[in-house]
Amino acid sequence: MIHPSVLADEFSQRWERIRKSMLQQGADAMLVTDNVNLYYVSGRVFSGYCYLPADREPLFFVRRPVGLDGDNIVYIRKPEEIGDYLREQGLPFPQTLMLENDSITHNEFLRYEAIFKPATIKNGTAVLRSVRSIKTPYEIGQIRRSGILHAEVYAKIPSLYKKGMTDLDLSVEIERESRLLGSLGIFRIFGQSMEIFMGSVIAGDNADNPSPYDFAMGGAGLDDSLPVGCNGTMLEERMSVMVDLGGNFTGYMTDMTRTFAIGDLQELAYKAHETSIEIQRSIAEAARPGVPAKDLYNMAIEIAQEAGLGDYFMGHRQKAGFIGHGIGIEINESPVLAPRSRDILAEGMVFALEPKFVIPETGAVGIENTFAVTADGIEKLTLCEEQILPLG
Amino acid sequence: MIHPSVLADEFSQRWERIRKSMLQQGADAMLVTDNVNLYYVSGRVFSGYCYLPADREPLFFVRRPVGLDGDNIVYIRKPEEIGDYLREQGLPFPQTLMLENDSITHNEFLRYEAIFKPATIKNGTAVLRSVRSIKTPYEIGQIRRSGILHAEVYAKIPSLYKKGMTDLDLSVEIERESRLLGSLGIFRIFGQSMEIFMGSVIAGDNADNPSPYDFAMGGAGLDDSLPVGCNGTMLEERMSVMVDLGGNFTGYMTDMTRTFAIGDLQELAYKAHETSIEIQRSIAEAARPGVPAKDLYNMAIEIAQEAGLGDYFMGHRQKAGFIGHGIGIEINESPVLAPRSRDILAEGMVFALEPKFVIPETGAVGIENTFAVTADGIEKLTLCEEQILPLG
Numbered sequence: 001m002i003h004p005s006v007l008a009d010e011f012s013q014r015w016e017r018i019r020k021s022m023l024q025q026g027a028d029a030m031l032v033t034d035n036v037n038l039y040y041v042s043g044r045v046f047s048g049y050c051y052l053p054a055d056r057e058p059l060f061f062v063r064r065p066v067g068l069d070g071d072n073i074v075y076i077r078k079p080e081e082i083g084d085y086l087r088e089q090g091l092p093f094p095q096t097l098m099l100e101n102d103s104i105t106h107n108e109f110l111r112y113e114a115i116f117k118p119a120t121i122k123n124g125t126a127v128l129r130s131v132r133s134i135k136t137p138y139e140i141g142q143i144r145r146s147g148i149l150h151a152e153v154y155a156k157i158p159s160l161y162k163k164g165m166t167d168l169d170l171s172v173e174i175e176r177e178s179r180l181l182g183s184l185g186i187f188r189i190f191g192q193s194m195e196i197f198m199g200s201v202i203a204g205d206n207a208d209n210p211s212p213y214d215f216a217m218g219g220a221g222l223d224d225s226l227p228v229g230c231n232g233t234m235l236e237e238r239m240s241v242m243v244d245l246g247g248n249f250t251g252y253m254t255d256m257t258r259t260f261a262i263g264d265l266q267e268l269a270y271k272a273h274e275t276s277i278e279i280q281r282s283i284a285e286a287a288r289p290g291v292p293a294k295d296l297y298n299m300a301i302e303i304a305q306e307a308g309l310g311d312y313f314m315g316h317r318q319k320a321g322f323i324g325h326g327i328g329i330e331i332n333e334s335p336v337l338a339p340r341s342r343d344i345l346a347e348g349m350v351f352a353l354e355p356k357f358v359i360p361e362t363g364a365v366g367i368e369n370t371f372a373v374t375a376d377g378i379e380k381l382t383l384c385e386e387q388i389l390p391l392g
Numbered sequence: 393m394i395h396p397s398v399l400a401d402e403f404s405q406r407w408e409r410i411r412k413s414m415l416q417q418g419a420d421a422m423l424v425t426d427n428v429n430l431y432y433v434s435g436r437v438f439s440g441y442c443y444l445p446a447d448r449e450p451l452f453f454v455r456r457p458v459g460l461d462g463d464n465i466v467y468i469r470k471p472e473e474i475g476d477y478l479r480e481q482g483l484p485f486p487q488t489l490m491l492e493n494d495s496i497t498h499n500e501f502l503r504y505e506a507i508f509k510p511a512t513i514k515n516g517t518a519v520l521r522s523v524r525s526i527k528t529p530y531e532i533g534q535i536r537r538s539g540i541l542h543a544e545v546y547a548k549i550p551s552l553y554k555k556g557m558t559d560l561d562l563s564v565e566i567e568r569e570s571r572l573l574g575s576l577g578i579f580r581i582f583g584q585s586m587e588i589f590m591g592s593v594i595a596g597d598n599a600d601n602p603s604p605y606d607f608a609m610g611g612a613g614l615d616d617s618l619p620v621g622c623n624g625t626m627l628e629e630r631m632s633v634m635v636d637l638g639g640n641f642t643g644y645m646t647d648m649t650r651t652f653a654i655g656d657l658q659e660l661a662y663k664a665h666e667t668s669i670e671i672q673r674s675i676a677e678a679a680r681p682g683v684p685a686k687d688l689y690n691m692a693i694e695i696a697q698e699a700g701l702g703d704y705f706m707g708h709r710q711k712a713g714f715i716g717h718g719i720g721i722e723i724n725e726s727p728v729l730a731p732r733s734r735d736i737l738a739e740g741m742v743f744a745l746e747p748k749f750v751i752p753e754t755g756a757v758g759i760e761n762t763f764a765v766t767a768d769g770i771e772k773l774t775l776c777e778e779q780i781l782p783l784g
Contacts, residue, residue: 225643251617
């Protein structure tokens with residue numbers, strides 16, 4: 001088997017859920033090729049393909065690494081050999097094939113089309129993202145483990161600060177603590193347009209520098225080739241310092257943001273931070289299976305506006321169009337908590353909620369936590385002090 | 393203008409080279425969409441598109457960030473507005489359009505096809521990769537700057553080692569030094585199948601753990617979700633420690649590997665390391681414009697085999713199929729130094745050369761440096777001691 005044998009049921013369950021969605025759309029087989037999806041269906045990243053028929057066990061066609069062993073593993077050098085193998089084994093070719101049309105390149109699509117020559121190709125990306133949005137208890141366990149280590153790192157932040165640091169200096173020390181606790185570092189993002197290193201430390205008015213990326217916070221970054229996050233700002237009195245680094249301690253991530261202050265901040269900043277906590281409290285009370293994600297977005301906007309803070313909510317010069325996002329192997333899974341989201345909360349979903357404010361002359365304030373949707377509510381997986389803590 | 397005005401000539405020159413290649417293939421326009429190519433044509437990463445006609449100045453259609461200013465910048469919310477804009481301005485639609493068929497997803501391809509409805513779509517990826525393979529003096533300057541900082545970090549490695557460290561511990565301290573010197577951290581790779589954090593520190597027999605990724609060295613990694621590089625090996629006597637972290641200090645990377653030893657290594661390891669240096673010397677003498685990249689590969693294989701080290705060259709249980717690779721904005725640009733490469737060296741190319749050996753019971757040895765192809769040879773951009781240095 002390609003996965004650890006103790007996880008046989010776990011993976012059988014994942015395959016079965018994918019097959020069920022495939023059958024609903026009349027697909028005979030799916031070819032899984034991208035690393036994130038391969039990890040989901042096999043428990044490991046490998047170079048190769050998972051061929052999952054709707055009515056049979058999957059086959060794993062592996063290019064690298066050498067040495068994997070199992071009766072569902074076939075070594076190949078190129079994807080054309082998948083077709084050869086099906087022919088040799090007398091296995092049927094799919095009439096309706098699913099491909100990851102939102103992650104494979106156009107040229108890859110053409111190559112797979114030529115191999116399988118199916119009558120119809122449907123979009124497997126949507127199926128995989130939908131199935132992956134409902135985490136198994138094992139997956140939630142992985143996220144919980146990331147969350148515990150993530151919180152352990154954040155608890156050290158006040159002790160990492162030293163007077164005279166820049167935002168980069170502080171970020172580096174937090175990154176170091178993360179890595180020493182086993183952070184894998186890598187930050188997986190669906191889609192090609194978003195890029196980030198391990199996350200962001202944003203201090204003072206750098207929070208109001210708009211970014212090209214669709215993250216909730218901006219920041220000018222250190223270079224035009226990666227214009228997001230810390231920009232070398234010297235940390236000074238009356239600045240807020242927002243720390244939003246990924247918790248990538250397993251193949252599953254947590255997302256968590258905490259705000260720190262150097263000296264005293266203006267009153268508006270504390271008020272906005274309290275409003276962030278209030279938004280989280282209200283959403284935590286309302287969120288449960290069956291609740292539309294957009295209702296949670298609207299609830300957040302309403303609370304921010306009632307507090308007179310609408311101008312600062314989710315950015316100032318440039319605003320993010322969401323207040324939360326599904327998270328798992330990637331930072332941007334389903335559901336999305338946005339005004340036009342059609343996602344409905346369901347048990348097993350995991351999302352990050354990040355009601356944040358950008359206050360001119362102070363910086364960003366607010367919190368972010370990762371929650372799992374339970375049978376009758378949501379459970380916080382990132383447990384760490386939420387008040388603004390002083391640095392220095 | 394979207395780029396700094398002092399670089400107006402630089403970008404005009406890049407556009408002109410792309411247009412020339414487009415015209416050779418009969419293309420009327422190219423739509424540039426991926427971050428790496430957008431950075432190449434504009435000097436910044438933004439969310440949006442560059443529409444480059446073969447006979448006109450490019451237009452930059454920007455979604456984010458707000459606040460860019462210039463007469464070639466048009467703000468849009470979605471790519472369909474590019475079509476609207478061309479119609480409004482009475483600009484012609486392309487008959488033959490180039491798209492980045494090797495980086496855009498299949499669904500993106502369909503979307504752009506529907507917007508422009510060209511008679512023919514050709515592959516712009518190949519054009520952009522080919523143009524990008526010949527660096528301008530400005531780009532080589534950026535790479536040189538990365539190389540200087542990269543070497544500065546590596547020079548500190550012996551002082552970062554402490555007895556009792558694991559490979560991860562040492563990696564973390566090197567990562568920290570890199571970041572403090574301004575490393576952007578991000579590691580851009582062409583294609584979706586390769587992933588890595590900042591690079592690899594590989595100690596002892598972890599070097600012989602095969603990886604799914606097409607990097608020259610393997611390593612089991614810390615987790616099956618990212619099976620490459622350090623794996624928590626305790627650093628011990630008689631082990632080699634190979635450090636291969638990216639030099640991502642500008643939008644342009646350098647690649648450099650150095651080998652360290654804890655105590656004395658077996659003779660075979662020193663011999664292999666000397667052979668690595670000899671391969672580099674021979675290739676540096678032979679390499680110049682006009683030389684086929686595959687000849688350099690063959691030269692390396694021959695030297696390794698003549699030294700009786702063929703079994704260990706470029707891996708042991710699993711071997712890499714190349715000894716070097718182009719580098720720039722991405723770690724894997726053209727040319728590739730591989731047996732079936734059709735690339736020919738040309739002035740302005742920049743490549744990393746990494747003749748490495750995996751010696752059982754010792755680990756990986758060898759060096760890697762980044763070179764620019766000059767008018768009559770090659771120039772090393774990563775200048776740092778190349779002998780095996782002791783740790784501790």
